[in-house]
Amino acid sequence: MTALTIKDLRYKHNQRLILQNVQLTLEPGKIVGLLGENGAGKTTLMRLITGSAKGQGTITINDTTNAVARKQQVSFTDHLTGFSAGMKLHQIEQFYQLVYPDFDQQRYQELAAFLELNAQQKLGELSKGTREKLIIALTLSRKVALYLLDEPFSGIDSMSRKKIINSIIKWTPANATLLISDHYVTEIAPILDEIVVVKDQTIVVHQGADAIRDEHGMELEDYYESLYTGGVTDDK
Numbered sequence: 001m002t003a004l005t006i007k008d009l010r011y012k013h014n015q016r017l018i019l020q021n022v023q024l025t026l027e028p029g030k031i032v033g034l035l036g037e038n039g040a041g042k043t044t045l046m047r048l049i050t051g052s053a054k055g056q057g058t059i060t061i062n063d064t065t066n067a068v069a070r071k072q073q074v075s076f077t078d079h080l081t082g083f084s085a086g087m088k089l090h091q092i093e094q095f096y097q098l099v100y101p102d103f104d105q106q107r108y109q110e111l112a113a114f115l116e117l118n119a120q121q122k123l124g125e126l127s128k129g130t131r132e133k134l135i136i137a138l139t140l141s142r143k144v145a146l147y148l149l150d151e152p153f154s155g156i157d158s159m160s161r162k163k164i165i166n167s168i169i170k171w172t173p174a175n176a177t178l179l180i181s182d183h184y185v186t187e188i189a190p191i192l193d194e195i196v197v198v199k200d201q202t203i204v205v206h207q208g209a210d211a212i213r214d215e216h217g218m219e220l221e222d223y224y225e226s227l228y229t230g231g232v233t234d235d236k
């Protein structure tokens, strides 16, 4: 069984082609970096995986292809849209408990403590970084096959970021796969098993982190940069 299989995915928005010919297979138990420039289509790909955006092609999570059933297998908190600014964090937690049978309250409490979230604070009062911490806590508190984190660290200060990155393996269940988009490749590089690069409307690279280091003799960030400067040709 694979954690995620995408075949021949194509997505248009307002007549504009955003993604095409996307093929991807992710095995269970991997931490995968989803890389790409601004506007490359990383968030769109995550929305297509969860079924909140509709494209052409087949997406299978844990053997489930049907879009409704698939939603139960993947955890993604899309910018907390749908929650009003006046909602307190404990109310959002209660909502998750109600809506997701796989929501693990104890895990949420542990994550909330680790991330220093205040249950009495209102969503609208949160700083950008604290909001991102809440998204991380909510997303990782479900028990699913696939977790998606979309640029989870962009507003978080560097000390907290290091602390969270170092612990993310601990918070991801052993057989689950975590797809994490980020611009700070250097920081997340030590925890990545694989990278996926979205460029020119498709996935141009899907390779193991160790294979990149071995084959190209480069650190992930240098390899990633080389894709834009023409330093490495990759036929994949």
Ligand SMILES: Nc1ncnc2c1ncn2[C@@H]1O[C@H](COP(=O)(O)OP(=O)(O)OP(=O)(O)O)[C@@H](O)[C@H]1O
Residues within 6 Å of the ligand: 013, 018, 036, 037, 038, 039, 040, 041, 042, 043, 044, 045
């Ligand atoms: N619902 C939508 N409304 C407007 N534009 C959209 C929508 N969905 C996708 N797009 C367009 O699709 C392209 C990909 O956007 P997306 O947000 O997926 O990129 P990204 O790789 O996540 O970028 P970033 O790193 O800046 O977050 C952009 O050009 C964006 O304008």
